[in-house]
Amino acid sequence: MDKTHAEARTAKQLAERFSGAKHLSAITVIVLVFVLTALPSSTNAQQSAARSAVAKRKLSLQYYPPKGDAWQRKSPAQVGMNKAKLDAAIEFAKTRESRVPRDFSTQEQTFGRLLGRMPKERGATNGIILRHGYIVAEWGDTLRACPTYSVAKSFLSTLLGLAIDRKLIKSINDPVRHLVKDGGYDSPRNSKITWDHHARQASEWHGAMWGKSDNFMGVEEFGQGRREPRELREPGEFYEYNDVRINRLALSLLRVWNKPLPQVLRDEVMNPIGASDTWRYYGYRNSNVMIRGKPVPSISGGTRWGGGLWISTRDEARFGYLFLREGQWRGKQIISREWIRQATTPGATKADYGYLWWLNTNQTQWANAPERSFAALGYGSNAIWIDPEHDLVVVWRWHDGNLNELIKRVLAAVER
Numbered sequence: 001m002d003k004t005h006a007e008a009r010t011a012k013q014l015a016e017r018f019s020g021a022k023h024l025s026a027i028t029v030i031v032l033v034f035v036l037t038a039l040p041s042s043t044n045a046q047q048s049a050a051r052s053a054v055a056k057r058k059l060s061l062q063y064y065p066p067k068g069d070a071w072q073r074k075s076p077a078q079v080g081m082n083k084a085k086l087d088a089a090i091e092f093a094k095t096r097e098s099r100v101p102r103d104f105s106t107q108e109q110t111f112g113r114l115l116g117r118m119p120k121e122r123g124a125t126n127g128i129i130l131r132h133g134y135i136v137a138e139w140g141d142t143l144r145a146c147p148t149y150s151v152a153k154s155f156l157s158t159l160l161g162l163a164i165d166r167k168l169i170k171s172i173n174d175p176v177r178h179l180v181k182d183g184g185y186d187s188p189r190n191s192k193i194t195w196d197h198h199a200r201q202a203s204e205w206h207g208a209m210w211g212k213s214d215n216f217m218g219v220e221e222f223g224q225g226r227r228e229p230r231e232l233r234e235p236g237e238f239y240e241y242n243d244v245r246i247n248r249l250a251l252s253l254l255r256v257w258n259k260p261l262p263q264v265l266r267d268e269v270m271n272p273i274g275a276s277d278t279w280r281y282y283g284y285r286n287s288n289v290m291i292r293g294k295p296v297p298s299i300s301g302g303t304r305w306g307g308g309l310w311i312s313t314r315d316e317a318r319f320g321y322l323f324l325r326e327g328q329w330r331g332k333q334i335i336s337r338e339w340i341r342q343a344t345t346p347g348a349t350k351a352d353y354g355y356l357w358w359l360n361t362n363q364t365q366w367a368n369a370p371e372r373s374f375a376a377l378g379y380g381s382n383a384i385w386i387d388p389e390h391d392l393v394v395v396w397r398w399h400d401g402n403l404n405e406l407i408k409r410v411l412a413a414v415e416r
Contacts, residue, residue: 062132062133062325063132063133063134064133064274064321064325064329064330065133065274065318065321066274067274067275068274068276069143069314071134071135071314072134072135073134073135073136074131074132074134074135074136075136076136076137076413078134079131079132079134079136080131080414080415080416081131081136081413081414081415082412082413082414082415083413085409085412085413086129086136086137086410086413088409088413089137089406089409089410089412089413090127090129090137090139092405092406092409093125093127093139093396093399093406094125094139094140096125096399096400096402096405096406097124097125097398097399097400098122098125098380098381098398098399098400098401099400100122100379100380100398102121102122102124103120103121104118104119104121104122107306108223109223109224110223110224110225111222111223111224111225111304111305112212112218112219112220112221112222112223112225112226112304112305113211113220113221113305114305114306115210115211115212115284115285115286115287115305115306115307116282116283116284116285116287116300116303116305116306116307116308117282117306117307118147118303118306119146119147119310122146122147122380122398123140123141123144123146123397123398124140124141124398125140125396125397125398125399126139126140126141126142126144126313126397126398127139127140127142127313127394127395127396127397127399128142128313128314128317128393128394128395129392129393129394129395129410130317130320130321130324130392130393130394131390131391131392132391133321133325140313140397142312142313142314142317142395143276143278143312143313143314144312144313145278145279145280145310145311145312145315146310146311146312146397146398147303147308147309147310147380148303148308148309148310148311148316148378148380148382148397149302149303149304149308149378149379149380149382150243150301150302150304150376150377150378150379151309151316151376151377151378151382151383151384152281152299152300152301152302152303152308152309152378153246153301153302153356153376153378154356154357154376154384155265155269155281155309155319155376156246156249156250156253156261156299156301156356157199157343157355157356157357158265158269158335158343159253159257159261159264159265159268160172160195160198160199160249160253160355161335161336161339161340161342161343161355162264162268162269162335162339163253163256163257164195164339165335165336165339168256168257169195169256171195172194172195172196172199172342173194173195173196174194174195175191175192175193175194176193176194176195176198176252177190177191177193179252179255179256180252180255180256182251182255184205184207184248184251184252187206187207189204189206189232189235190205190206190207190235192234192235192236193205193235194235194236196236196347196355197235197236198245198246198248198249198252199249199343199355199356200236200239200347200349200350200353200354200355201239201240201241201242201245201246201350201353201356202235202236202237202238202239202240202347202349202350203235203236203245203248203249204232204233204234204235204236204237204238204240204245205235205244205245205248206232207248208244209244209247209248209251210247210284210286210287210298210305211286212243212244212247212305213244214242214244214245215227215229216242216244217229225304236348236349237349238349239347239349239350239353243300243301243302243304243305246300246301246302246356247287247298247300247301249301250298250299250300250301251287251289251298254289254291254296254298254299258291258292259291259292259296260291260296260297261281261298261299262280262281262299265281268334269319269322269334269335270315270318270319272329272332272334273318273319273321273322273329273334274318275315275318275319276312276314276315278311278312278315279309279310279311279312279315280309280310280311281299281308281309281310282297282299282306282307282308282310283297283298283299283300283307284297284298284300284305284306284307287299287300287307301356302378302379303378303379304379313395313397316376316384316395316397317384317393317395319384320376320384320385320386320393320395321393322334322335323340323386324386324387324388324391324392324393326340327339327340342354342355343355343356343357344357344359344374346359346361351364352364352365354374357374357375357376358374358375358376358377359374360372360373360374365404366385366403366404366407367404368404368407368408368411369385369387369404369407369408369411370387370388370389370390372387372388372389373385373386373387373388373389373407374386375403377403380397380398380399381396381398381399381400381401381403382396382397382398383395383396383397383399383403385403385407387411390411390414392410392414394406394407394410
């Protein structure tokens with residue numbers, strides 16, 4: 001038997017043996033991948049079969065929490081972390097309570113006139129840390145559903161990605177006016193705006209949404225967030241964090257899906273990943289539009305003017321874990337890997353911003369974190385931080401804003 005045929009038979013045998021194995025370590029998986037990659041190109045079919053078996057087995061080794069509270073825990077040692085250092089990180093986090101008043105008494109002073117509901121009180125600082133999908137640390141009340149402010153933007157981004165995955169939108173670079181005919185994109189300026197522009201906060205959309213102007217001028221409407229006048233640039237040329245324009249994106253997505261976006265989020269994402277039934281995504285008092293003959297609230301990209309996404313820390317951890325696993329949950333591709341890759345790729349107007357996700361390009365966001373890490377961030381502060389390099393998800397709610405300090409301490413606890 002010549003060498004090529006022998007190698008082909010070896011690949012086939014490896015695939016068959018691997019497919020039937022019940023207990024293989026992560027190191028075994030890595031070694032097999034290396035061996036199979038080294039085989040010559042003439043054994044492509046056998047290599048493909050073997051790689052497929054490797055991939056399936058690797059997926060079967062990944063843990064996914066069931067619906068409900070029976071999320072499996074592991075000790076730090078079981079997932080390659082130092083207990084003393086991780087305990088120190090959690091103790092640090094517990095001391096960094098948010099400065100936002102518990103009763104939201106400064107909400108209008110900070111952001112301007114409210115348009116939607118607010119809870120009577122927020123929760124205390126709390127959080128959860130996942131390694132390889134298992135809970136290795138948890139503190140505070142992680143089951144309480146609270147406003148998560150602009151973390152909601154990353155959920156909104158996901159609804160955009162799903163619309164592209166489902167072919168409701170042909171291309172992220174298509175002008176929005178091709179599908180949305182409600183007058184919001186009729187002007188020469190707005191007609192140039194693409195979905196990409198919106199998702200990168202570079203749309204320069206001009207107009208008003210639910211009584212709020214895109215220029216953010218005026219204390220009554222915008223509070224301490226008011227801005228000075230400036231000349232608008234061409235769509236795609238200038239980044240500006242602007243919730244009026246994000247609300248325009250949300251309405252446009254509602255037009256495309258033609259059904260309530262919270263329903264889409266529930267059916268397409270939250271139910272498949274086993275989220276609780278406690279989360280809510282509210283619109284404003286004045287944001288109803290007619291969809292299929294019924295009034296439907298258009299949602300927002302945060303809680304700046306009330307409403308928004310109210311969600312528990314545990315449900316946010318599930319969402320973060322979905323992105324850590326590149327959109328896959330128990331063998332089902334919930335959202336495409338391609339979308340996640342695009343959403344976490346920087347654009348031309350802001351190097352540390354993707355499609356409504358914060359990036360760590362050149363480690364500018366978090367100096368002690370890997371460059372590949374990314375996060376959903378909101379006022380409060382609220383954060384879902386995802387680190388593919390170390391297979392970590394950290395959700396930290398109602399903290400003082402210095403996420404890097406917690407990241408630094410958590411990563412110091414990683415030993416392997």
